[in-house]
Amino acid sequence: MQVQVRTNQIEGSARLQEWVSAEVMDRLEHFDELLTRVVVHISDENAHKSGGDDKRCQIEARPKGHQPISVTHKAEAMGLAIDGAAEKMRHALEHLTGRLEGKTLSTGRFVEAGDVLLTDALLEEEFLAKQDDLQRE
Helix, strand or coil: CEEEEEEECCCCCHHHHHHHHHHHHHHHHHHCCCEEEEEEEEEECCCCCCCCCCEEEEEEEEECCCCCEEEEEEECCHHHHHHHHHHHHHHHHHHHHHHHHEEECCCCCEEEHHHHHHHHHHHHHHHHHHHHHHHHC
16 A cells, blocks of 8 residues: 655655654555555645644545545644544445445345355255256156
């Protein structure tokens, strides 16, 4: 997973970029195989003025084979904004992977993605056994 950090109205030092990358990678480590790239946009909406919830972090994740997912979080401190956005992204990716892992078959039964082959094999055995019974009659 590649993490890019972009800043607006904030000095984008190498130290800041390394810290933000490490925080986001640590939070999204579980989804490393699913994601091709993560872009983190951090900004200070009121520039150099102080104010509540003026630090903004937007994270855009690019899952393989899917549309990009974007989340945003605002807070009074940059660390809180990054943590909040990373947590929202983790929840969004959990939701996406939850939808990908389970499938409903036409039989109306719910099976995990890995159990599809086992279910198909059992249905085939059942079908062949019924065919044998019909041929004996």
